[in-house]
Amino acid sequence: MMLELEIPVLPLPEVVDTPAVVFVGLLGGGPRPLVLDASAVRVLEPAAARLLVSLLRAKRDAGAQAYIRCASEALRGRFRTHELAAWFAEPVEALFVCPDRDDLGFTPSQR
Numbered sequence: 001m002m003l004e005l006e007i008p009v010l011p012l013p014e015v016v017d018t019p020a021v022v023f024v025g026l027l028g029g030g031p032r033p034l035v036l037d038a039s040a041v042r043v044l045e046p047a048a049a050r051l052l053v054s055l056l057r058a059k060r061d062a063g064a065q066a067y068i069r070c071a072s073e074a075l076r077g078r079f080r081t082h083e084l085a086a087w088f089a090e091p092v093e094a095l096f097v098c099p100d101r102d103d104l105g106f107t108p109s110q111r
Contacts, residue, residue, distance in 0.1 A: 008032070009035045012040065015045075022051070028055075031064055032064060033064050034059045034066040036069070038071040039070035044075065052084060067087055
C-alpha cells in the first residue's frame with residue numbers, strides 16, 4: 001500500500017518583498033511541489049509579485065505543482081488583473097472571518 005505524500009506548505013510573511021520571494025525560492029527549490037500560504041499577507045510589493053510569478057512559472061515549467069492558497073479577498077481583488085491571479089488556488093469558505101483583516105495593510109492590535 002502506497003501512502004500519499006503530504007505537500008509541504010511554505011507560509012508567506014505579512015510583508016512580501018523581493019528578498020522574501022528569493023528566500024521562498026531557496027526553501028522551495030528543486031523538483032518538489034511549491035505551495036505557498038498567503039493567509040498572513042497584508043502587503044505584496046509590485047516587484048515581489050512579478051518575481052513570485054517568475055518563481056511559480058519556473059516550478060510549473062519544471063513539472064512541479066505550484067500555487068498560492070489562502071489568499072484573502074482583498075489580495076485576490078488587488079491582483080485580479082495581474083499575472084499572479086492565475087496562481088491563486090480556489091478560495092475556501094472560512095467559518096470564522098474577521099472583516100477587518102480583509103483589507104490589505106491591516107495591522108493587528110499590539111494588545
